[in-house]
Amino acid sequence: MSKLYLRNQLCIPVMGFNRAIVYDLGRKDYHFISKTHYHILNADGFLNFDGISDPSERSELINFLLDLEIIFEVASAQEEKRFPKLSKALHQVNELTHAVVHVNSAINFIDLIGHTQLQNLSIISPRLDDNLIKIMKAFAHLEIDSIYLYIEMFDAESFDQYKREFASQTALFSVNFFGLDRIQTKLKDNIYYNFFTQNFDDYQQLLTIDKLFVNQEFFLEAYNKHTYYNGKIYIDQHGNIKNGLNNIKSFGNINLMGYDEFHQTINSKLFLELGNIRKQETLVCQHCEFRYMCTDVRVPQKEAAYWFHRVECAYNPYISKWNNEESYLTLKESGITVAESGCIIDKYKLSETFNKIWTE
Structure with missing residues (x-):
């Protein structure tokens, strides 16, 4: 049997x-x-x-x-029958779940967000100082699961000075510093302190293998939505409302809005459009095995039947190589042309390229 x-x-x-x-x-x-x-x-x-x-x-x-x-x-x-099929449906209570704000625009954001519960709040600051600590404490009365700090310039003296303040913030998950000599991570008082060699501008645009996440919650979101833009709002240094850090389009300015206008804006069909994009509908991504574990910060565009990216990803799924690996080639070098009209694959060139990479 x-x-x-x-x-x-x-x-x-x-x-x-x-x-x-x-x-x-x-x-x-x-x-x-x-x-x-x-x-x-x-x-x-x-x-x-x-x-x-x-x-x-x-x-x-x-x-x-x-x-x-x-x-x-x-x-x-x-x-x-004792092992039912896993539902891939996404049950999302709030349209807004993730917020990224600059420290100088945070106060007005607090006034407008009201009682909305956030899963994640990221605060970007040029340096560690009393103003950043004040802003963090101002968010304390809100329902926020995790807070992430992104400090563009590292100063050892300030770091030692404010570690005690960080330890008292129960929602603080990580503090991230940029432009250092070497990458390292330290865990202290249940807070991750991450030190990166890139500057912050470069870091926010990169997809690397360490930004891949595998868990049930992330998978269900990625299967149904865009994991970077879904539920996200970004307030830049001047108070402009955007979908994410790399977006140019502004949906208004929080300094000129009241509560009702702000919530109408972030719940509008136009603002939510990017968050509703699925990787299955996006050129190149639809062929990538990592698509449901990836946080892709690139701005998708659509001028015909398909969503696509003008900026190439760090991973090329047609040759199964990351851009920091030996024998990596760009899409064009592999025989792939991506345009508004679709994705054209030169099968002969791709086959020849793939075999050369993986048989040498």
């Missing part, structure tokens, strides 16, 4: 252009698999491994998946 296997519903197979990934949402990890194995795992009922003709390959795959608890064996067909 053949053994019966079901896929762990918290292990989601996702197809990329060259390979697939199993997102292990429970363990916050991921595992690469082949496209052939993706088609076996992409089922909610019993899995059929009979398509693998080689018995040793079939046995090796099953043992690999069992060891990682991606699949499990059941005793009878009747047990299938």
